[in-house]
Amino acid sequence: MVLVQKKSEHSSSSSSSIDGRIIAVKDNICTTDLPTTCASEMLRDYVSPYEATVVQNLKRAGAIIMGKTNMDEFGMGSHSIYSAFGAVVGPSPPEDPQPRSAGGSSGGSAVAVAMGMCDAALGTDTGGSVRLPASYCGVVGFKPSYGMLSRLGVVAYANSLDTVGILGKDHDPRDPTSLSPETRKRLRENLSKSSYNKASLRIGIPTEYNVTELTPAVREAWETTAQTLLSLGHRITPISLPHTPHSLSSYYVLAPAEASSNLAKYDGVRYGHRSAADRSSPDNILFAPTRHDGFGAEVRRRILMGAYALSSEAKENYFIQAQRVRALVQSDFDAAFVQPNWLKMRHKDKRAPPRDGGQGRVDVILAPCALSAAPLLSDVRAQRSPLDAYVNDVLTVPASLAGVPAVSVPVWVEGGRNPEGRPIGMQVMTQFGDEGVLWEAAKILE
Numbered sequence: 034m035v036l037v038q039k040k041s042e043h044s045s046s047s048s049s050s051i052d053g054r055i056i057a058v059k060d061n062i063c064t065t066d067l068p069t070t071c072a073s074e075m076l077r078d079y080v081s082p083y084e085a086t087v088v089q090n091l092k093r094a095g096a097i098i099m100g101k102t103n104m105d106e107f108g109m110g111s112h113s114i115y116s117a118f119g120a121v122v123g124p125s126p127p128e129d130p131q132p133r134s135a136g137g138s139s140g141g142s143a144v145a146v147a148m149g150m151c152d153a154a155l156g157t158d159t160g161g162s163v164r165l166p167a168s169y170c171g172v173v174g175f176k177p178s179y180g181m182l183s184r185l186g187v188v189a190y191a192n193s194l195d196t197v198g199i200l201g202k203d204h205d206p207r208d209p210t211s212l213s214p215e216t217r218k219r220l221r222e223n224l225s226k227s228s229y230n231k232a233s234l235r236i237g238i239p240t241e242y243n244v245t246e247l248t249p250a251v252r253e254a255w256e257t258t259a260q261t262l263l264s265l266g267h268r269i270t271p272i273s274l275p276h277t278p279h280s281l282s283s284y285y286v287l288a289p290a291e292a293s294s295n296l297a298k299y300d301g302v303r304y305g306h307r308s309a310a311d312r313s314s315p316d317n318i319l320f321a322p323t324r325h326d327g328f329g330a331e332v333r334r335r336i337l338m339g340a341y342a343l344s345s346e347a348k349e350n351y352f353i354q355a356q357r358v359r360a361l362v363q364s365d366f367d368a369a370f371v372q373p374n375w376l377k378m379r380h381k382d383k384r385a386p387p388r389d390g391g392q393g394r395v396d397v398i399l400a401p402c403a404l405s406a407a408p409l410l411s412d413v414r415a416q417r418s419p420l421d422a423y424v425n426d427v428l429t430v431p432a433s434l435a436g437v438p439a440v441s442v443p444v445w446v447e448g449g450r451n452p453e454g455r456p457i458g459m460q461v462m463t464q465f466g467d468e469g470v471l472w473e474a475a476k477i478l479e
């Protein structure tokens with residue numbers, strides 16, 4: 034956490050639900066009066082000349098931006114330990130002071146909310162970076178539909194997956210949306226109104242999410258949540274999202290590929306860190322030392338992986354193949370939901386009266402967000418391969434690949450297989466643009 038900012042002169046309507054709310058902002062979202070470092074040596078002193086649209090919208094609505102939060106460098110990580118400023122430490126009860134993972138990459142935002150330092154926080158979620166920390170820290174983490182919140186002024190990691198997400202204590206972090214009101218209205222008409230009946234949601238349990246790595250505590254929380262929903266009169270159906278097992282490999286080809294291209298601009302010429310070795314280079318075209326010193330090891334690994342996936346010899350087998358898998362993951366979701374995918378509808382149908390048009394049977398999908406409750410930081414650090422951390426994202430990347438909205442809601446199932454009563458994040462997913470139903474379901478879970 035850095036400075037506390039004065040309330041913006043631009044703040045207007047005192048009737049806004051955000052007026053006077055204290056908001057923390059992940060440090061890859063540009064602010065003009067605070068640095069935007071992306072937790073990288075590369076951008077240690079960087080102050081953006083312009084402000085992200087989401088920050089501007091919040092300020093206009095009267096929010097107070099309390100500071101910037103620590104994260105995994107450029108959003109790459111699952112435990113917020115890959116930061117030039119040191120690791121984020123998750124919240125622990127006084128009786129168990131062992132440091133735990135806050136989740137990543139928006140770990141700082143999740144901790145700020147969990148510790149009551151702010152009313153809500155902005156994060157970014159490319160493959161789970163809002164939902165995983167929310168799950169570990171026991172707060173609500175919302176990844177909107179892809180494209181729902183503006184990314185102008187948000188430092189790109191993987192453009193086709195990046196979303197701005199919101200972390201809050203409860204289900205209503207007051208979406209500071211920048212989507213045009215007209216598109217919002219059309220989406221609402223086409224989706225939510227069409228096919229769901231609040232009294233009884235059709236809830237799908239994707240069998241492929243029941244992976245062997247799920248800890249007993251998480252499996253129990255999932256079962257208990259489904260039972261509770263059933264007893265409240267909702268319908269529970271097992272469903273199949275058959276390409277789920279391939280999502281993780283697809284994501285870890287596509288995200289680094291896009292990252293390798295996005296991060297090419299950090300060469301120390303226009304802005305950011307520049308190594309002395311490069312400055313003294315006689316032929317001045319070298320930037321290898323700058324990039325070596327400016328980026329942490331994990332970011333360099335992603336750049337190498339991505340550049341390889343895009344190279345002529347590997348492109349067909351990796352990048353193109355991963356894109357095909359992504360399309361299949363998307364169709365899995367379309368095949369599951371009653372609601373049609375608005376993005377895939379023909380232009381004239383988008384304006385037609387709402388109707389059920391999807392191929393599937395459910396309004397909502399319910400699954401855990403993470404394999405376990407927050408692990409000890411010492412266990413995370415003891416992992417032999419950095420790839421071990423990638424596995425943590427197995428339950429969050431499918432929604433990212435499909436672009437559908439997802440929210441992680443904490444449940445506390447004490448006793449039984451979760452003797453310590455640690456929070457466990459339950460993930461609710463709905464069709465693209467169907468945030469209305471998403472929040473209905475999230476509210477029931479709380």
Ligand code: GLN
Pocket residue numbers: 108109110111137138157158159160161162163190288426
């Ligand atoms: N852990 C994932 C990664 O490292 C997701 C990160 C994110 O959503 N920004 O890529």
